[in-house]
Amino acid sequence: MKPLVEVLTATTEFFKARGIPSPRMEAELVLAHALGIDRVKVYLLFDRPMGEAELLPIRELVRRRGQREPLAAVLGRKEFYGREFVVTPGVLVPRPDTETLIEALLPRLQGDSVYVADVGSGTGCIGLTLALENPAVRLYAIDLADAALANTRANVEKHGLGKRVGVLKGNLLAAIPASRPVDWVVSNPPYVPSADIEGLEPEVRVHEPRLALDGGRDGLDAYRALVPQAAARARVGVALEVGKGQAPAVSEMLAREGFRVDVCRDLAGVERVVVGVKG
Ligand code: GLN
Numbered sequence: 001m002k003p004l005v006e007v008l009t010a011t012t013e014f015f016k017a018r019g020i021p022s023p024r025m026e027a028e029l030v031l032a033h034a035l036g037i038d039r040v041k042v043y044l045l046f047d048r049p050m051g052e053a054e055l056l057p058i059r060e061l062v063r064r065r066g067q068r069e070p071l072a073a074v075l076g077r078k079e080f081y082g083r084e085f086v087v088t089p090g091v092l093v094p095r096p097d098t099e100t101l102i103e104a105l106l107p108r109l110q111g112d113s114v115y116v117a118d119v120g121s122g123t124g125c126i127g128l129t130l131a132l133e134n135p136a137v138r139l140y141a142i143d144l145a146d147a148a149l150a151n152t153r154a155n156v157e158k159h160g161l162g163k164r165v166g167v168l169k170g171n172l173l174a175a176i177p178a179s180r181p182v183d184w185v186v187s188n189p190p191y192v193p194s195a196d197i198e199g200l201e202p203e204v205r206v207h208e209p210r211l212a213l214d215g216g217r218d219g220l221d222a223y224r225a226l227v228p229q230a231a232a233r234a235r236v237g238v239a240l241e242v243g244k245g246q247a248p249a250v251s252e253m254l255a256r257e258g259f260r261v262d263v264c265r266d267l268a269g270v271e272r273v274v275v276g277v278k279g
Pocket of ligand 1: 188189212214
């Protein structure tokens, strides 16, 4: 037996040695998760004795985080737009930047039934948030990767959205039958230039899927493929997350397809989302 505070200190030191940016806070989060309590409660339990049986699963979580697996994957969850989503290993972790996409699109979803296609759904956080915020949304959640499809399905289940969501495997919009309506296409596609990936943090570079990150030479390959398809299928418009500096190029692609274009900034002031509405 050892007191919780000792486990906390040892975990903090281990995380620090592994180069994790906020080692103390993450150690608290991992312990709180394992004990099923809030992080602040950890401070009330410093003297709590921890037995070997209890420590075993905690050590496994600590080991994984020490390998720089993203905290969200280790804990199996991440908050996005005020709700909790299941995150399974090997799927892109929801980022706060992506909430800009939700903010940009929500006020534009009009009508009694709005058909939205979320391309590259990953955890499903984008499309499912839209569906949770607006009961008129009917969602096609599409991904190519089986790990992502399973993760999306877990979140459909968690949030009780089975009746309004179809989870489809396929490339871009190909999996949506031609007879089915699509009003909006939304996507956070891979947009990191291939050569930049090696410079990213290990959480991203080693543990997140290339398919969700690698946008080719200039990072714009996915937009080149998706924009013409969206122009052909979407009855109303398209909303796309972009990387820093990519908004002008993506805006131009959309304008060329006849969309009226609007650009939205994230909380850091970066042009993060490009919205195109059919003229
Ligand atoms: N925002 C992610 C990152 O910079 C990239 C995600 C993406 O390519 N869509 O790590």
